[in-house]
Amino acid sequence: MVFVSLLLAGIALGADPTPAADPNATDPLWMVGVKAFLVIFGLLTAFAYMTLIERRLLARIQIRQGPNRVGPDGLLQPLADAIKSIFKEDLVVARADKVVFVLAPMISVTFAVLTFGLIPFGPKDAFFGYDPWVINLDVGLLYVFAVSEMAIYGIFLAGWASNSKYSLLGSLRSSASLISYELALGISLLAPVVLVGSLNLQNIVNWQHENGWLILYMLPAFAIFLLTSMAEAARTPFDLPEAEQELVGGYSTEYSSIKWALFQMAEYIHLITAAALIPTLFLGGWRMPGFMEQLPVIGGLFALPYVWMFAKIALFLFFFIWVRGTLFRLRYDQLMVFSWGRLFPLALAWFMVAALVVAYKLPVAILGWLSLLSLVAFSVYVILTSKPKPRALPRMGAGD
Amino acid sequence: MSAGFWEILALLVLVGTGIAVVRLQNAVHAALALIANFLVVAGVYVALEARFVAMVQIIVYAGAIVVLFLFVIMLLSAASANVGADFLPRLPWVAGLGALALAGVLTFAVTRFQPPAGAPALGGGLPQALGPLLYDPEKWLYALLVVGFLLLVATVAAVVLIEPERIIAATGHPAHPRQEKKPNPPIAEQKDERAVVKR
Numbered sequence: 001m002v003f004v005s006l007l008l009a010g011i012a013l014g015a016d017p018t019p020a021a022d023p024n025a026t027d028p029l030w031m032v033g034v035k036a037f038l039v040i041f042g043l044l045t046a047f048a049y050m051t052l053i054e055r056r057l058l059a060r061i062q063i064r065q066g067p068n069r070v071g072p073d074g075l076l077q078p079l080a081d082a083i084k085s086i087f088k089e090d091l092v093v094a095r096a097d098k099v100v101f102v103l104a105p106m107i108s109v110t111f112a113v114l115t116f117g118l119i120p121f122g123p124k125d126a127f128f129g130y131d132p133w134v135i136n137l138d139v140g141l142l143y144v145f146a147v148s149e150m151a152i153y154g155i156f157l158a159g160w161a162s163n164s165k166y167s168l169l170g171s172l173r174s175s176a177s178l179i180s181y182e183l184a185l186g187i188s189l190l191a192p193v194v195l196v197g198s199l200n201l202q203n204i205v206n207w208q209h210e211n212g213w214l215i216l217y218m219l220p221a222f223a224i225f226l227l228t229s230m231a232e233a234a235r236t237p238f239d240l241p242e243a244e245q246e247l248v249g250g251y252s253t254e255y256s257s258i259k260w261a262l263f264q265m266a267e268y269i270h271l272i273t274a275a276a277l278i279p280t281l282f283l284g285g286w287r288m289p290g291f292m293e294q295l296p297v298i299g300g301l302f303a304l305p306y307v308w309m310f311a312k313i314a315l316f317l318f319f320f321i322w323v324r325g326t327l328f329r330l331r332y333d334q335l336m337v338f339s340w341g342r343l344f345p346l347a348l349a350w351f352m353v354a355a356l357v358v359a360y361k362l363p364v365a366i367l368g369w370l371s372l373l374s375l376v377a378f379s380v381y382v383i384l385t386s387k388p389k390p391r392a393l394p395r396m397g398a399g400d
Numbered sequence: 401m402s403a404g405f406w407e408i409l410a411l412l413v414l415v416g417t418g419i420a421v422v423r424l425q426n427a428v429h430a431a432l433a434l435i436a437n438f439l440v441v442a443g444v445y446v447a448l449e450a451r452f453v454a455m456v457q458i459i460v461y462a463g464a465i466v467v468l469f470l471f472v473i474m475l476l477s478a479a480s481a482n483v484g485a486d487f488l489p490r491l492p493w494v495a496g497l498g499a500l501a502l503a504g505v506l507t508f509a510v511t512r513f514q515p516p517a518g519a520p521a522l523g524g525g526l527p528q529a530l531g532p533l534l535y536d537p538e539k540w541l542y543a544l545l546v547v548g549f550l551l552l553v554a555t556v557a558a559v560v561l562i563e564p565e566r567i568i569a570a571t572g573h574p575a576h577p578r579q580e581k582k583p584n585p586p587i588a589e590q591k592d593e594r595a596v597v598k599r
Contacts, residue, residue: 137451146455149458149459149463152467156467160428179464
């Protein structure tokens with residue numbers, strides 16, 4: 001099943017008939033196929049080791065050891081987990097809708113894998129004479145939205161096909177929250193797109209090389225995009241699908257063995273893709289910080305291809321794990337109010353500000369100052385609204 | 401105009417999924433076939449180099465609209481609706497005739513189609529080419545505004561339908577006079593109650 005979905009994804013990635021924005025920039029089809037395979041293989045490996053890194057880091061945050069028995073420092077743990085989940089009994093619920101039940105995890109993984117090929121990892125011809133990206137779409141960001149919207153169906157159909165009330169409730173909840181956050185995510189990206197004037201990821205990276213990183217101009221959009229992409233990957237403040245107290249296992253309650261692993265895989269691949277998209281859009285992509293290029297020795301020394309991109313991805317993955325170790329889960333109504341009542345209007349307001357600046361050809365630096373102002377305003381808001389620490393509360397037992 | 405392998409394949413898949421949408425007994429399966437149909441239509445757009453339209457087709461139709469369909473189907477548990485009586489017994493025939501007529505008109509249009517001379521090239525349907533046309537006051541700006549206003553009206557109407565209590569609270573007179581239920585407390589109050597109970 002893994003192979004079928006991977007094959008589908010590979011075909012979809014490799015045989016994409018869309019020509020690149022620059023007609024003489026296309027690679028031969030076999031090379032695109034090789035790169036698509038590499039991307040998928042890399043994503044699967046990254047997924048396996050993300051589970052290990054996440055468990056070890058969480059353990060460190062919670063002052064315990066984490067998995068360290070299988071291999072040196074637990075390095076073979078992902079392998080053991082994979083073997084375990086493959087050889088577990090693969091249950092199909094008797095009253096389930098069998099076709100959709102089997103189809104749902106495949107849909108999840110397929111649409112999770114599809115986005116990563118867009119992300120540029122270096123300048124043109126940096127991959128042994130070929131381009132270090134799989135496809136270069138002139139409507140790149142729209143493609144990202146399209147694929148992430150289609151990814152909802154996996155969760156949705158899994159819950160319905162299981163024919164169990166926990167699954168159905170879990171899938172309704174998580175798909176409702178996904179749809180809500182999709183909206184804020186899309187609108188938060190409109191502001192950078194309007195400023196850059198292109199939907200192509202490489203144009204966005206090049207614009208940042210010439211004008212400075214977009215996070216400097218677009219801090220609110222960056223913050224909203226960061227939060228919403230965490231919600232899209234169902235990470236901890238927003239991880240309703242895993243609200244065990246209320247929903248058992250959410251949409252994947254009835255899934256076991258490799259099918260369950262496929263859902264996990266899709267979730268982590270979404271996370272890795274988000275961790276690659278955020279730096280591409282807001283932190284200069286594969287390029288090093290602009291001031292370092294000016295330095296005499298260091299500029300030449302650190303101009304390694306790929307390294308900066310991988311470093312940025314690792315930074316955001318660490319951030320996601322850190323957040324998971326620190327924050328607790330939001331309640332369902334809080335989750336919805338946060339998306340519709342806070343993020344969505346904020347994203348819309350910031351988009352209008354950016355559109356005004358672009359339409360009236362005001363200097364772009366205004367957006368930078370407004371970003372700084374919004375940071376200050378947010379800090380003041382947090383300081384003013386945070387409650388004083390309660391003193392002398394009676395101890396009610398561990399946890400709440 | 402010669403039809404190659406891919407054209408014929410696309411045609412077969414489109415017609416097949418279309419028939420599946422109509423004929424499948426299970427509404428969720430029909431919705432899945434509809435998604436497949438929309439994805440193939442998007443693929444046809446890509447082949448025609450209308451990439452923007454293709455992406456919008458996926459985002460709006462295959463994404464948003466079918467998700468709404470599925471929500472309705474699941475919340476009403478109407479996946480395998482069996483109402484017993486067939487209220488519109490002649491509907492298949494009428495719909496079939498309508499489909500045949502539509503197919504005839506479309507065939508006629510496609511075979512006789514001549515692109516108007518001097519039509520603007522839309523650059524592969526890219527947003528950079530579409531945007532200025534769409535927001536040009538001499539072209540389609542007002543049509544766009546009217547459509548947007550229509551959607552706003554529909555949204556307001558939906559809010560009025562689902563939350564009569566808030567309308568009463570805000571305006572002082574009921575939108576639906578017959579409902580005299582005690583309104584649910586807003587979410588903010590519920591939260592406060594819970595906090596008090598806990599302490």
